[in-house]
Amino acid sequence: MPSNDKLFAYNLGQIVPLNEATLHISDLSVQRGYGVFDFVKVQQGYPLFLDDYLDRFYQSAELMHLAVPLSREEIKQVISKLTDLNKLPVAGMKMILTGGYSEDGFTPMNPNLLITQLPLTLPSADKVAKGIPIMTHDYVREVPEVKTINYSMGIRLLQEQKASGAEEVLYAKNAIVSEFPRCNFFIVTHDGTVVTPASNILKGITRKNVLSLAGRRYKTEVRDIRLEEVLQAREAFLTSTTKRILPIVQIDEAMIGTGKPGEVSMQLLQDLISLEVEQVAAAKGW
CATH class of the missing domain: 3.20.10.10 (D-amino Acid Aminotransferase, subunit A, domain 2)
Structure with a gap:
């Protein structure tokens, strides 16, 4: 199993090594804790019940007045790419949508999307x-x-x-x-x-x-x-x-x-x- 420093993530429009993924301090997730996320379990390379999780992710974004910058199909493609790159048998795929880089530290701007995948240990x-x-x-x-x-x-x-x-x-x-x-x-x-x-x-x-x-x-x-x-x-x-x-x-x-x-x-x-x-x-x- 690869160590975390060998993993990849989707960071603001690009797939990059996880240790190179960054977010500016002006983002509303940092300034005000404003954002939504969802979490999908990946088992043997397959994201379980993905459509249900995407339904909830887009609904959460809508209720918080945040526009997801990717379509459902584009998110699925990113998840598939990360799964292929990271090669984790059991993992958690986290999609985070933030309030964006805010000029006044309060008003949402263009939301930022991050997708990470990390190993997952189930209860013993x-x-x-x-x-x-x-x-x-x-x-x-x-x-x-x-x-x-x-x-x-x-x-x-x-x-x-x-x-x-x-x-x-x-x-x-x-x-x-x-x-x-x-x-x-x-x-x-x-x-x-x-x-x-x-x-x-x-x-x-x-x-x-x-x-x-x-x-x-x-x-x-x-x-x-x-x-x-x-x-x-x-x-x-x-x-x-x-x-x-x-x-x-x-x-x-x-x-x-x-x-x-x-x-x-x-x-x-x-x-x-x-x-x-x-x-x-x-x-x-x-």
Whole structure:
């Protein structure tokens, strides 16, 4: 596997060595933290569910009044070129669209597009088998339907998260849970219904796929979930591009279910892995 100094990136209209990619300090991403991004998992040279990620990327840009300088087809061509150059078996492809070089440090100008690809390590089998503890925090993200580059709250909470032994932080406001900084949230009720929050969330692509897979086996619901319901749930888990499905066994000081990963969570993880394998096989014509 090549080291990071041998990788390539798309930087302001050109493909360059990653260590030569630059952005001027006048960019609004630096001045005001203004921009959007998206993140695609590349497996065996194939970007999984790419059209879904591009849909969300362009929607985020539109909601933040930023024009993407490349068409969807042109972005796909860049991703294909980077995948060929970098030769990473499992990787994350990040598309970042910034507010551009602003003359007054506040007004968006021509957006800048950067695309990088770096190695990706998925959760270990041991972590999945044990499940993870999480903590809660009273918060709702600004414009949660947009995948912005503003992760200030999640980053600020890292020290508290580490001190508590929590793996992730679940946002909740007025006792209604929403999402994690980088993941979506699910519970499994005692009657076997798979439930995920409906509001104040970024609609994750893995969340979408898991809802579809769960609907083949279980009853599903998309609605508000109160924190007290979470504490009484049979199972809980999170979903994301980089983590797939991770079972949650503890929230704050409370144990969830039996304190071990549940059968629904584990079944859906296997279904999701199978779906990814099918995507790669279809792309390669196997």
